[in-house]
Amino acid sequence: MTDVPPAASVEKFRDWRFGLFVHWGLYSLPARHEWVKNRERLTDEDYQPYFDHFEPDLYDPAKWARAAREAGMKYAVLTTKHHEGFCLWDSEVSDYTVAHTAWGAGKDLVKQFVEACRAEGLGVGFYHSLIDWHHPEFPIDLVHPQRDDEEAIAKAAGRDVQVYADYLHAQTRELLTNYGPIDIMWFDFSYPGRKYDDGRDGHGKGRDDWRSEELMAMVRELQPDILINDRLDIPGDFVTPEQYQPDGPMERDGVPVLWEACQTLNGSWGYDRDNLDWKSPELLVKMLVDSVSKDGNLLLNVGPTGRGEFDPRALATLASIGEWMRLHERSIRGARPAEYTPPVDARYTQKGNRLYLHLFSWPMGHVHLAGLGGKVKYAQLLNDASEIHRIENDPHQQAQNTTMGGVSSDVLTLKLPIQKPNVLVPVIELFLS
Numbered sequence: 001m002t003d004v005p006p007a008a009s010v011e012k013f014r015d016w017r018f019g020l021f022v023h024w025g026l027y028s029l030p031a032r033h034e035w036v037k038n039r040e041r042l043t044d045e046d047y048q049p050y051f052d053h054f055e056p057d058l059y060d061p062a063k064w065a066r067a068a069r070e071a072g073m074k075y076a077v078l079t080t081k082h083h084e085g086f087c088l089w090d091s092e093v094s095d096y097t098v099a100h101t102a103w104g105a106g107k108d109l110v111k112q113f114v115e116a117c118r119a120e121g122l123g124v125g126f127y128h129s130l131i132d133w134h135h136p137e138f139p140i141d142l143v144h145p146q147r148d149d150e151e152a153i154a155k156a157a158g159r160d161v162q163v164y165a166d167y168l169h170a171q172t173r174e175l176l177t178n179y180g181p182i183d184i185m186w187f188d189f190s191y192p193g194r195k196y197d198d199g200r201d202g203h204g205k206g207r208d209d210w211r212s213e214e215l216m217a218m219v220r221e222l223q224p225d226i227l228i229n230d231r232l233d234i235p236g237d238f239v240t241p242e243q244y245q246p247d248g249p250m251e252r253d254g255v256p257v258l259w260e261a262c263q264t265l266n267g268s269w270g271y272d273r274d275n276l277d278w279k280s281p282e283l284l285v286k287m288l289v290d291s292v293s294k295d296g297n298l299l300l301n302v303g304p305t306g307r308g309e310f311d312p313r314a315l316a317t318l319a320s321i322g323e324w325m326r327l328h329e330r331s332i333r334g335a336r337p338a339e340y341t342p343p344v345d346a347r348y349t350q351k352g353n354r355l356y357l358h359l360f361s362w363p364m365g366h367v368h369l370a371g372l373g374g375k376v377k378y379a380q381l382l383n384d385a386s387e388i389h390r391i392e393n394d395p396h397q398q399a400q401n402t403t404m405g406g407v408s409s410d411v412l413t414l415k416l417p418i419q420k421p422n423v424l425v426p427v428i429e430l431f432l433s
């Protein structure tokens, strides 16, 4: 037993660079955020209609996997169970599963998902909620839907989180035993010691509640090649910035760490019908580029509908990203940060002797690249392989009206067309000598 994942798994994960997150469960029916049970303080009884009406008749994960592959994604992570507690597979230790719904008798949506991903050549990950708002032994705490219900709290006084932990471990064992090799285990989340705003103890939960060390050891024993995220309240194999882009390559105690930013299309993870906060495909491509330029991955989420489909807005966004990726994949896949400092509003990535300049805004006529004077033997736009003219600067050149001056010799200047190429983010491929 080792504490570190095999180097080959780390390398594979890093090369993938771009993956699909899928948040799907009963909350897809109320269609107003996956935390609806918490936000609206719904009881199990209030929530029961979603179990009773769960009927994703259009579920065809082959379509999800194809949309992901065509968007340029290389792996997919599915919510096997979210905080609501509903399981997408026929768990032996629970009745709160798809297999116990009227529609889903005998169905295993996780199995279908895994098979679909494999058929498209995608890596497979399981998101699994540590939190459970349905389990009868999960103590009511500050994030629980019944947190303000005195009567429910009194009734729940004898709950034993260790009984719940046994259940968590048993389910994790099922997930990592029954579906072949799994690439990623994505637990969510810990909040030890968290307090209510007024300072009261929130009964937050962490490593002692989940028995995280033991859980992690079991995961590694069942799946020696798996990568585990960092939300068990003990260090994991990769860190998971959520809904923000870090300032630079991420570190823990001064040491660079593997990381993956998880991001939404519209701020919500579950299907959120009336939400209008959609990010543009251009912004999402920039987030992907930004992640890779800082040595991270992007896990981009889609919340399928209650019918089991990606809605048209999500599909259109994935298709736009896919068109960009079709032309620019080589600046992303397997790319790493570069040692050079990019000009304002640009990002570099690098693969071997090829340096990729991503221009987030299109400059007028020229772009000046610090530190690259005399170091580039060829330059082209990546989208159409059209040559980009290089100007090596003459340090004796004085500033004057129409001849470029004031540029030092270690700067390489590129001459750009006035028209921005018709792609979301133009990329210039520089061949270093």
Ligand code: GLC
Pocket (backbone or CB within 6 Å): 023, 034, 035, 188, 189, 242, 262, 269
């Ligand atoms: C969270 C949220 C959540 C989402 C997740 C993704 O912590 O609770 O709903 O699943 O992070 O990162």
